[in-house]
Amino acid sequence: MPLNFTFALSQQQTFELRCDYGSRRLDKTELAALIDLCEQNYYAQQRDHLPDLNQLGRQLYQWLDGKEGWLRRALDEADEQTILLDLIKTSEAQGLNPETERVALGLAHLPWELLHDGVGFLLQRQNISVLPVRSVQQRQTQIIDVQNRPLRLLFMATSPEDPRVPSLGFEQEEANILQATKDQPLALIVEESGSVAELANLVKSYPENYFDVFHLTGHGIIYTKKDYGYLLPKGVTLADNTPCFITEDEVGNMQLTTVNDLI
Numbered sequence: 257m258p259l260n261f262t263f264a265l266s267q268q269q270t271f272e273l274r275c276d277y278g279s280r281r282l283d284k285t286e287l288a289a290l291i292d293l294c295e296q297n298y299y300a301q302q303r304d305h306l307p308d309l310n311q312l313g314r315q316l317y318q319w320l321d322g323k324e325g326w327l328r329r330a331l332d333e334a335d336e337q338t339i340l341l342d343l344i345k346t347s348e349a350q351g352l353n354p355e356t357e358r359v360a361l362g363l364a365h366l367p368w369e370l371l372h373d374g375v376g377f378l379l380q381r382q383n384i385s386v387l388p389v390r391s392v393q394q395r396q397t398q399i400i401d402v403q404n405r406p407l408r409l410l411f412m413a414t415s416p417e418d419p420r421v422p423s424l425g426f427e428q429e430e431a432n433i434l435q436a437t438k439d440q441p442l443a444l445i446v447e448e449s450g451s452v453a454e455l456a457n458l459v460k461s462y463p464e465n466y467f468d469v470f471h472l473t474g475h476g477i478i479y480t481k482k483d484y485g486y487l488l489p490k491g492v493t494l495a496d497n498t499p500c501f502i503t504e505d506e507v508g509n510m511q512l513t514t515v516n517d518l519i
Contacts (some may be wrong), residue, residue, distance in 0.1 A: 259337060260340045261273060261326075261350055262316075262331070262345070263345060263363055265345055265360065269353060271346070271363075273320075277330075280324065284355070284356070284359055287359045287423065291366065294312065302417065304507070309372075313367075313370035316368065317371045317373055317502065324390060337383065338384075338387060338461050339378070339387065341388040342389050343363055343388055345361040347361060347364040357449065365427075368388050368448065369386060386455055389445055405436060406442050406463070407440065407497065408445075408468045408469070409437075409442060410445050410447065410470050411430060411447070412448075413429065413472075414471045414473070415450060415504075416502050416503070416504045421510060424473065424474065433471065445458075451504050451505060451511075452501075452503050452517060472501075475501075475502040477502065477503070478497055478499055479499070480499070481494075483495060487502075500512040501513045
C-alpha cells in the first residue's frame with residue numbers, strides 16, 4: 257500500500273500535513289525557508305554537486321518525516337513502498353494572500369526526487385517510488401449513471417545539465433499541459449528524474465495499462481560516431497544512424513537512450 261502524504265490549507269491559510277498515521281500543523285516560515293533553500297542550492301545551480309544534493313535531500317527527508325517518524329515507519333513496514341505526495345489542495349488553491357500563495361506553489365516544485373535517508377537517495381532503491389501529484393482537475397457532469405474518470409497522464413522531461421545539451425523549458429511545458437486541459441478531468445503525475453530507468457520503476461508501481469498518455473519531452477538525435485561519438489561514455493558503442501533520445505541517468509548525468517532501451 258502507498259504512503260499518502262496530503263498537503264492541505266485551512267480557511268485561515270495555514271498549512272497542514274496529513275497521512276495515514278495522523279496530521280500535523282506546518283510552520284509557514286519554515287516552509288518558505290525550505291523553498292528558498294532549494295531555489296538557491298538546487299534550481300539556481302549550473303551544475304549539481306553530490307554533497308550539496310545529499311544535504312538538501314536529507315533536509316527534505318527530515319522535514320517530511322518529522323519528529324513523529326512517519327516516513328521511517330512507512331518504509332520499515334513494507335518491502336515495496338510508494339510515497340504519494342498529494343499537492344493538489346495547495347497547488348490549485350485560490351484567493352490566497354501573496355505570502356501563502358508563494359509557499360503553496362513552492363511546495364509543488366520542491367525537489368522531492370532528492371529525498372535522502374542518510375544512507376542514500378530513496379529513488380535509487382528499486383523498491384521505492386516517490387510520486388508528487390500536483391493536479392487533478394474535475395468537472396461537473398449531469399450524467400449520473402456513467403461518469404468519465406480523469407485522463408491519466410504521465411509527464412517526464414529529460415534535460416541533463418550538460419553544456420553540450422541545450423536546456424529545456426520543461427516547467428513551462430508542464431504549465432502548458434495544465435492550461436490546455438483546464439476544462440477536462442485530468443490526473444497528472446510527473447516523473448522528476450529524467451531517467452528512463454526511474455520512469456520504468458514508476459510505471460511498474462501502477463496497475464497494467466493504468467496510464468492513458470505518456471508525454472515525454474527531450475532532445476533527440478540520429479547518432480553517428482562522427483557527429484556524436486563524443487557523447488558516449490568510454491567503452492560504449494552504437495551503430496551509426498541509430499535514433500537516440502538524450503536522457504539522464506540516476507544522478508542527472510547525460511545518457512543516450514535507444515528504442516531497445518525503452519522496450
